[in-house]
Amino acid sequence: MAQGTQEVEVKYRVADLAALEDALVQRGVSLSATIRQDDQAYAEDGWSYGNSKIGVAFARLRTQQGRHLFTVKKPLDNEMACLEHETEVADREQMHQAVVAMGFYPTVRIVKTRRTGVLGDMSICIDEVEHAGVFVEIERTVHGGESGAAVQQELDAVARSLGVELERTTDTYDSLVRAALAPA
Structure with a gap:
């Protein structure tokens, strides 16, 4: 993503996956094949x-389909409206060590399967997240000074x-996985 670009999303817990899939088909959304994502989340020390x-x-270190992606997100308006920078890395373990050396610490491992589709200028992601459940995310990339909160209302x-x-x-x-795994 270019400088000044932010990813804005809304997220929902899905009660009836089949009904959601049908509604998306009615809107002309074709979902991709399922891919597995294995993410390690990191937070700044402190x-x-x-x-x-x-x-x-x-920070996030993701492995999917044999590729490793390193991402840094900085929430702006709220946790779902972030400046985002992402690049592919060759060696997950070395990148993990580098992230820790930069002053981040590992928080939670998130493993999910994801299917994606497109609706207009929006990305649709259906995620089955281990320990947390089924979710749908609707995302749009915005540029410049566009308000993340206003875009979230549209989404x-x-x-x-x-x-x-x-x-x-x-x-x-x-946060959802951490809460699900917390002792009662």
Whole structure:
């Protein structure tokens, strides 16, 4: 993503996956084959769960289809409107060591299967997240000074127009998995 570009998304827990898939087909969305993503999330030293994520850099090391992707996200308006930078890396373990050396610490491992599709200028992701459940994300990339919160309102309207039961969440997958694995 170019400088000044942010990824803005909304996320929902899915109650009825078949109904969602049908609604997407009705809108002309063709979903990709399933891919497995194995993500290690990282936070800056000094940050901990319960603290605000706004303005804090977070890193992710993802392996999918034999490729390793390193991503840094910095939430702007909220946790789902982030400046994002991503690149492919050759060696996951060496990148892990580099991320730790840069002052990040590993937080949560997120493993999921994902199918993606496109609806207009939006990306649709259906994720089955180990320990957390089934979710749909609707994302759009914005440039310049466009408000992430305003774009999220537009994306939410699209989600609600699908006519299926969805429960919106503002938590990121690392927070959802962490909560699911926390001792009772």
